[in-house]
Amino acid sequence: MSTSNSYDTDKVVQSANFLKSRMNIKPKLGIICGSGLSGIGEIVCNKTIIAYKEIPSFVESTVPGHKGQLVFGQISEKDVICMQGRFHPYEGYEAWVVGFPIRVMKLLGIEILIITNAAGGINDSFNVGDFMLIKDHISFPGLGGYTPLKGPNDAMFGPRFPPMNEAYDSRLSNLWLQAAKDLKFDSFMRRGVYCNVSGPSYETIAELRMLSKLGGDAVGMSTAQEVVTACHAGMRIVACSLITNKCIMEYDTKETVSHDEVLEVGKKRAKDMEELVVKFLELVQLD
Ligand code: HPA
Numbered sequence: 001m002s003t004s005n006s007y008d009t010d011k012v013v014q015s016a017n018f019l020k021s022r023m024n025i026k027p028k029l030g031i032i033c034g035s036g037l038s039g040i041g042e043i044v045c046n047k048t049i050i051a052y053k054e055i056p057s058f059v060e061s062t063v064p065g066h067k068g069q070l071v072f073g074q075i076s077e078k079d080v081i082c083m084q085g086r087f088h089p090y091e092g093y094e095a096w097v098v099g100f101p102i103r104v105m106k107l108l109g110i111e112i113l114i115i116t117n118a119a120g121g122i123n124d125s126f127n128v129g130d131f132m133l134i135k136d137h138i139s140f141p142g143l144g145g146y147t148p149l150k151g152p153n154d155a156m157f158g159p160r161f162p163p164m165n166e167a168y169d170s171r172l173s174n175l176w177l178q179a180a181k182d183l184k185f186d187s188f189m190r191r192g193v194y195c196n197v198s199g200p201s202y203e204t205i206a207e208l209r210m211l212s213k214l215g216g217d218a219v220g221m222s223t224a225q226e227v228v229t230a231c232h233a234g235m236r237i238v239a240c241s242l243i244t245n246k247c248i249m250e251y252d253t254k255e256t257v258s259h260d261e262v263l264e265v266g267k268k269r270a271k272d273m274e275e276l277v278v279k280f281l282e283l284v285q286l287d
Contacts, residue, residue, distance in 0.1 A: 007151060015056055025079040027110060032114070046074055076278050090199040115238070117242070120246070132192050134223070146225075162231060196223060
């Protein structure tokens with residue numbers, strides 16, 4: 001576990017070398033499980049589990065519903081590495097920490113990253129329990145300077161000024177939609193723009209109305225920093241939100257949103273997300 005609070009390439013190398021010494025597979029596929037969606041890690045076959053606290057330079061996740069471990073093995077007969085528990089800016093981590101596991105995955109050989117998360121639905125046509133394939137994001141922390149790429153560029157991973165217009169890979173996104181279609185999930189498979197906010201407080205009504213006006217379809221407290229880190233490192237990304245609650249956009253209502261509700265909906269739809277990941281991994285071709 002890391003004690004020093006600045007980014008250092010050696011830390012990434014140290015974590016990756018430790019993991020390589022414990023792995024007997026060479027996965028090209030990485031998966032990040034969102035809140036309430038850690039069941040994806042449970043369906044990994046021939047599992048090896050390594051707690052974050054065992055890995056040199058790694059940090060520990062503090063959020064209920066997040067396990068804090070890496071799982072290696074196979075899904076759909078393809079080698080995968082799965083993060084059960086991610087690092088959120090609101091936990092107090094520096095931005096580089098949030099991106100750190102992604103760079104470790106890069107050194108382990110990961111080329112494709114599947115990211116899942118729980119999000120609040122802003123788009124009025126979305127229902128609780130819908131999936132939203134992320135086509136793009138707006139990161140308020142990122143625009144405000146909270147980005148894992150801040151500071152000296154680590155050229156081992158990518159360029160100083162990486163483009164983000166193709167951050168969400170179109171071929172992988174089409175494959176994800178195909179997987180949803182094959183499973184007859186089309187009726188609750190949406191597509192939209194993910195707004196990343198810092199949290200941990202949920203948004204005010206005025207903030208949500210602003211996000212809606214800016215083109216946001218869903219809102220959540222994760223993912224964007226991981227996507228920026230992975231895209232910088234040349235990884236291909238597909239990301240999907242589970243809409244766990246409808247955002248409250250009107251005044252004078254007794255409705256509210258809570259983390260328990262988010263986890264509860266996660267539980268109900270978790271199996272569907274697992275099936276989607278399995279199907280996607282069946283379809284995906286590795287070079
Ligand atoms: N807002 C922010 N993050 C979230 C929400 C929300 O409504 N639901 C799940 N994660």
